[in-house]
Amino acid sequence: MTATMIDGKAFAAGLRARVAEGAARIFAEAGRRPGLAVVLVGDDPASSVYVRSKGKATVAAGMESFEHRLPASTGEAELLALVAQLNADPAVDGILVQLPLPKHIDERAVITSIDPEKDVDGFHPVNAGRLATGLEGFVPCTPYGCLMLIKDQLGDLAGRDAVVIGRSNIVGKPMAQLLIRESCTVTVAHSRTHDLPDVVRRADIVVAAVGRPAMVKPDWVKPGATLIDVGINRTDAGLVGDIDPACAEVAGAMTPVPGGVGPMTIACLLRNTLVSASRRLG
Numbered sequence: 001m002t003a004t005m006i007d008g009k010a011f012a013a014g015l016r017a018r019v020a021e022g023a024a025r026i027f028a029e030a031g032r033r034p035g036l037a038v039v040l041v042g043d044d045p046a047s048s049v050y051v052r053s054k055g056k057a058t059v060a061a062g063m064e065s066f067e068h069r070l071p072a073s074t075g076e077a078e079l080l081a082l083v084a085q086l087n088a089d090p091a092v093d094g095i096l097v098q099l100p101l102p103k104h105i106d107e108r109a110v111i112t113s114i115d116p117e118k119d120v121d122g123f124h125p126v127n128a129g130r131l132a133t134g135l136e137g138f139v140p141c142t143p144y145g146c147l148m149l150i151k152d153q154l155g156d157l158a159g160r161d162a163v164v165i166g167r168s169n170i171v172g173k174p175m176a177q178l179l180i181r182e183s184c185t186v187t188v189a190h191s192r193t194h195d196l197p198d199v200v201r202r203a204d205i206v207v208a209a210v211g212r213p214a215m216v217k218p219d220w221v222k223p224g225a226t227l228i229d230v231g232i233n234r235t236d237a238g239l240v241g242d243i244d245p246a247c248a249e250v251a252g253a254m255t256p257v258p259g260g261v262g263p264m265t266i267a268c269l270l271r272n273t274l275v276s277a278s279r280r281l282g
């Protein structure tokens, strides 16, 4: 079997176009554009590129982008003061503080200082709790984007066996919650899991988010399974995902790297910002 390659880039473009229509409607009705504030502390090159892409995509979707670039020496109190200012600003519907933050800043303190109603990253414990208990809130963008691709591929997911590799707060845990919400039977695997190949072999759906180049091998994959690769590993051979591309010989469908999950993250961020603006405008 040769897997269908899931075109995340095209799916994300469609989602961004729908978000742009929604943003235009809000502008026509409320006289203001949905606004997203992105905060970057320090000059990490990868983060800087992400922040620039987010700003560009925000403007392209007909939304207002507020970019705050602060020096690496910025203190925690100063960052918390900026977040407080953005929480209070009626033009700001979404706030994203780019992670990782410099070591001297407590990431948790910053995330919990964001108004949960503007937390378009879905990282605030209130939104994590809402997701876990079935309440409406913001869902982290990367797992949400993965779920959209999986549902587009498979339709109803009820009863499917899903394995999520990785247990981070940003991807693994919310991904597992989303798949539980879809009535999948979910296993969360991680670095201490015994016999990972055997665990993966049972899965109809595999989401890999560990940051290990080409870790998932073809002989781990159930024939016909849907494979979602969240990994973006920079190697001498270029960008490599967590799933060995040779798995395409066994899988039913899989996301490429790049062009799979990556473009979905920003598209979902714009979608969350639009939803925030709609909620806030009542």
Ligand code: GUN
Binding pocket: 096, 097, 098, 099, 100, 121, 141, 142, 265
């Ligand atoms: N750093 C890498 N990915 C993300 C993300 O989705 N949100 C934030 N805030 N920081 C990140």
